[in-house]
Amino acid sequence: MKRTLPLILAMITGFIVLISDFIPHWPFGMITSEIEKWFLIISGFALILGQINLIKVNVNKIRFKAEGWQYFIITIASFAIMVLFGALWGTQSNVGLLGNGTKIVEVIGSKPFDYLFDNVYQHLQATMFSLLAFFIASAAYRAFIARTPESNLLLIAAILVMLGNTSLGSFLTGWLPENLDFLHLPNVSQFIMKYPTTAGQRAIMIGAGLGLIGSSLRIILGIERSYLGGN
């Protein structure tokens, strides 16, 4: 029963959502939108579960003095501070339990929650994102090492695209006559991005789309049960 009921539910829900894409008539559209609402409601409850799990896991690590346990204190403290500030003085668009914290706003310029969000959280986020620049450089270095004919092709294409997107590319081939315009580096770069790259991406998308349909059918028909922990 523990497996059969979820399987039947998945099958019925899957079929309804699938056929409602083709049948606009009532009640199919309504059922689908209701199911989507249920998902949001369940997500809301699951969020509480997630937060409880976050506290439990981190508190356990602090209690048992796991390696680097001090970091977990920071996690718990940050979580508590944000919840507390949000609850007491609210956020930009919400009023907190103690009102809008007008006096605090006069001193720091915004509500405590928003202050931390703008001055700490967003900067931390930007810091993580900026790491990407360094990782792209190191990954590109490895990818562009000429070893095989394929990697040579990749290297040539990469150089052409990079040059084509800089002013150096325009400068190097700017002197070409009009009838050789297709060899102008920005045009070559545009061609590579527009045709071979797009074709490759679309091929992957078609394959993924088919895989997605096959995978969905396996789940709807109850052939695929791994997501329930079974075979």
Added chain:
Amino acid sequence: MMKRTLVLLLIIYTSSLLFADLSLTAIDKPNDDGSGIILNWQYSGEEIIELQLFRRHDGGHYNQVTTFTELSGKYTDTNEIEVGTEYDYKINAIANVESPKNPGTFNKLIIESAHAKATSKAQWFNTDKISVLIFGLILFVSIMWFIISARSGKDLYIRKIAGLESMNESVGRATEMGQPILFIPGTLDLDDMQTIAGLTILGKLAERAAEYDTELIVPVCRSMVLSTAKEIVKESYLKAGRPDAFNPDSVFYLTDDQFGFVAGVDGIIVREKPAANFFLGAFYAESLILAETGFASGAIQTAGTAMPSQLPFFVTACDYTLIGEELFAASAYLSKDPQQLGSLKGQDIGKAIFLFVLITGIIFEILGISWLKDFLTIH
């Protein structure tokens, strides 16, 4: 004097009516649930300020729907349309007419009017999606055909997927090194099929990890995924006959925030130094940050996603990459279940058919025949 003015105004009004032409058509919006009526209007004549559209039903008062400044166009009325109700639309062309009594003074007047009626209806089939239905059915039939063939004992050849063949190698390496395995089921929620595909692989991986008594770490970035992943890992340990080895804290929630999650996972990679990393699911900009950190830590890495823009990053930074459909095929491939393998074979037939249609479409377009493109286009 007053009488003369009125007569003049009337003459101007009637003459403008004679030269102006305003038309309005109303039809039920096709292929919908009866919540829309399409209106087309066209005006030609003297200069006007705007066109005002009104609506009424059951002989009630006209209520203004909207105004247009364009002289012709199409508008879909979806504002509280009830199925089966007949709506009477009226469109008025409004112009500034100079008062003959006071030159330089303008009055807004209706110089032309048109009516149209339409009843909203709900359709039982969206004919725009006929091509999707046909191809969906072809795919369904081919998948079912191969599932039945597999059930009857027919041997089916499925090409080797290196990324999945390496799973044992990864688990073995982690066991030998005494280091944990890290699994990330993407950064999207359960409503994304890639997350589900990732979780189905997690079940198989957790079973192997349980058999080899290797620690498995599964940080997740969505609460819904947390409950599902925890249940999957628990069941896998149970199936492997090692329920006691299951650590509920091994599957844990970090944060919903994209880069907060990356920071958390990077911290785990640096601190715990997992011997094998699996990134299977939907990823965005975080893909390279995760994969490069894993690469720097020296872990054997397997990634899989259907996000075309993230695949190059994974290919560069990981040892094995499941490209697009391979991610969805992984669970069937690993299960070795003939029924599931049959469905993969069915997918391949579908792919061949799509390829044929694509090539035919290209040839037709070159020849100037466009009916196939029109048939396949969803409006």
